[in-house]
Amino acid sequence: MERSGRVARRFGRRPDRAGRGGGYPKRVTFPVVGMVGGGQLARMTHEAGIPLGIRFKLLSDTPQDSAAQVVSDVVIGDYRDLDTLRDFARGCDVITFDHEHVPFEHLRALEADGIPIRPGPDALVHAQDKGVMRARLVEIGVPCPRHRIVTDAADVAAFAQEVDGFPVILKTVRGGYDGKGVWFARSREEAEEPFRAGVPVLAEEKVDFSRELAANVVRSPHGQAVAYPVVESRQVDGVCDTVIAPAPDLSEELSGQAQELALRIAADLDVIGHLAVELFETTDGRILVNELAMRPHNSGHWSQDGAVTSQFANHVRAVLDLPLGDPRPRATWTVMCNVLGGDYPDMYQAYLHCMARDPQLKIHMYGKDVKPGRKVGHVNTYGDDLAEVLERARHAAGYLRGTITE
Numbered sequence: 001m002e003r004s005g006r007v008a009r010r011f012g013r014r015p016d017r018a019g020r021g022g023g024y025p026k027r028v029t030f031p032v033v034g035m036v037g038g039g040q041l042a043r044m045t046h047e048a049g050i051p052l053g054i055r056f057k058l059l060s061d062t063p064q065d066s067a068a069q070v071v072s073d074v075v076i077g078d079y080r081d082l083d084t085l086r087d088f089a090r091g092c093d094v095i096t097f098d099h100e101h102v103p104f105e106h107l108r109a110l111e112a113d114g115i116p117i118r119p120g121p122d123a124l125v126h127a128q129d130k131g132v133m134r135a136r137l138v139e140i141g142v143p144c145p146r147h148r149i150v151t152d153a154a155d156v157a158a159f160a161q162e163v164d165g166f167p168v169i170l171k172t173v174r175g176g177y178d179g180k181g182v183w184f185a186r187s188r189e190e191a192e193e194p195f196r197a198g199v200p201v202l203a204e205e206k207v208d209f210s211r212e213l214a215a216n217v218v219r220s221p222h223g224q225a226v227a228y229p230v231v232e233s234r235q236v237d238g239v240c241d242t243v244i245a246p247a248p249d250l251s252e253e254l255s256g257q258a259q260e261l262a263l264r265i266a267a268d269l270d271v272i273g274h275l276a277v278e279l280f281e282t283t284d285g286r287i288l289v290n291e292l293a294m295r296p297h298n299s300g301h302w303s304q305d306g307a308v309t310s311q312f313a314n315h316v317r318a319v320l321d322l323p324l325g326d327p328r329p330r331a332t333w334t335v336m337c338n339v340l341g342g343d344y345p346d347m348y349q350a351y352l353h354c355m356a357r358d359p360q361l362k363i364h365m366y367g368k369d370v371k372p373g374r375k376v377g378h379v380n381t382y383g384d385d386l387a388e389v390l391e392r393a394r395h396a397a398g399y400l401r402g403t404i405t406e
């Protein structure tokens with residue numbers, strides 16, 4: 001049933017008994033959050049809205065997508081088509097995203113139609129285009145790897161001369177994820193490949209880093225913002241494998257700097273919702289920004305079981321302009337390990353062993369078919385002894401995948 005005509009888009013102070021004092025038009029029901037994209041981030045954001053009675057409407061590519069399996073109000077359609085987006089937006093109080101691929105001009109058109117888009121197009125463009133992101137971060141004084149847009153392999157060679165020589169990192173400015181769209185070019189010959197697709201390419205110096213960190217913050221339209229503890233994120237083959245919260249042995253100074261940077265980026269770019277700032281901790285003790293993601297992020301999954309308010313719950317609050325929840329950790333250490341598909345399609349069989357071995361283990365599965373190497377879920381563990389907490393998470397992820405058998 002279509003309700004948008006009757007439902008006020010904003011809500012605020014409750015009117016008194018005489019009906020006075022309401023700051024905004026009176027709502028008649030709970031708001032509808034429209035989520036574009038049916039992946040696991042949408043699935044878990046939906047889950048976080050359930051206790052609050054928030055209603056979800058999903059635009060998903062297929063009925064089999066992770067979130068489409070669990071959300072009751074699903075539109076199957078193509079997010080690249082403006083008419084589809086407009087039909088979808090009808091009946092939503094706000095639109096938010098599971099990914100950053102909705103074309104910028106469509107976001108603008110939806111915004112002009114009057115529907116709140118959170119984060120808005122002018123913020124989201126920085127997560128869509130690495131060239132735009134780098135230019136803006138430099139403008140606002142955020143430390144980044146040396147970089148520039150390059151036109152061909154010869155230009156890459158010239159850029160290599162400007163930094164410390166090869167290798168350099170090449171990135172397509174749009175459409176990359178989980179290391180796809182990123183090349184380590186060790187020579188001019190190896191720099192040919194990224195140009196074959198005919199899309200703009202960003203060259204970056206190869207950063208000498210000791211580890212990767214992420215600073216996650218959430219910001220609301222009121223300008224309220226919260227910062228989660230800075231985490232360490234370990235990648236295997238370009239895919240996030242393990243996240244440790246908080247990042248072990250990170251100095252208070254760097255941790256504070258990273259949180260301040262993330263809060264500043266969120267404010268300067270007017271990000272609404274969850275912002276993940278992926279960082280390098282360099283071997284000489286600095287932090288540099290690698291990437292921005294303006295949605296719940298893999299580096300924040302630990303917060304589901306390890307923080308007072310999860311990234312998903314705070315994302316829902318932020319897009320609805322509700323007061324944000326406490327981001328502080330509930331345990332000394334929380335570890336998240338991603339569960340990748342292995343050779344055994346039936347992961348459920350592994351539950352018996354994992355749950356019996358570790359009653360504190362938290363398993364989060366995405367409802368995806370198990371295929372080798374595919375991210376199909378994650379586990380969270382927490383406790384006071386980091387070595388033990390890490391071992392428990394790794395064991396569970398490995399056992400579910402089938403790489404550990406006892």
Ligand code: ADP
Pocket residue numbers: 145169171176177178179180181182204205206207208212235238278290291
């Ligand atoms: P994606 O959008 O696919 O996540 P990223 O920009 O995060 O791409 O790069 C993927 C990985 O490549 C990073 O996690 C990091 O390990 C490595 N990487 C990216 N940029 C650099 C750089 N300038 N120097 C060294 N390593 C890098």
